[in-house]
Amino acid sequence: MKIASLIKSSTVDYPGKIVATIFLAGCNFDCEFCQNYELISPTNIEYISETEVIEFLKKRKNLLDGICISGGEPTLQGKELVKFIKKIKTEVREDFLIKLDTNGSNADIVKELKEYLDYIAIDFKSLDYSKFSNFDIKEILNNIKEIIELGIDYEIRITMYPEYIKEEDFDKIVEKLNTIGVKKIYLQQYQHAYKGVEEYYSLGTLEKFRKKFEKKSIDAEIR
């Protein structure tokens, strides 16, 4: 597996838990606001071995609640990811928590991991995925629906990048996510656009969007 980096302890990557976080290289999207854009199509990275990560987790298993697997897009690692996660559960601790961050492009891998995952953060990025990927909104919504129907604790993350999440689309986005059964949303500001325009929504606009979810009985928070 292409493990590009390891954060040994994080309190922000898994709600209410202390975890280690690994970042896997490679992504099938190219979001203008990507915080880890150097991982999209990486070159010259010295990868960390799976053994090194597992040995580290074994040493810290009584100090950490679990691990967050982020990226890049972790599901691109396919069966290697499945094997790695199974290994954590067998070699580190059976109840070692596992959170997966995904852009929602591969529901099949997530389904294979059903019994091993404790929390999933799934991105919802836009009504128009053609701006940054080869995916279609229908495919992504279907994947999100299939993933949340697995019954694993989850959150949908919406990064409030005005080029992708347009204010005139707010109502339509709420309706689409409501239709597929979404119940938990986090709205978050983006940090920096590594390409494209830097414009930020005001907190008031985020709150307006949040309230639209609330009206549909969807738990939405700004962070």
Ligand code: SF4
């Ligand atoms: S899906 Fe995530 S990792 Fe991939 S380009 Fe977008 S923000 Fe970056």
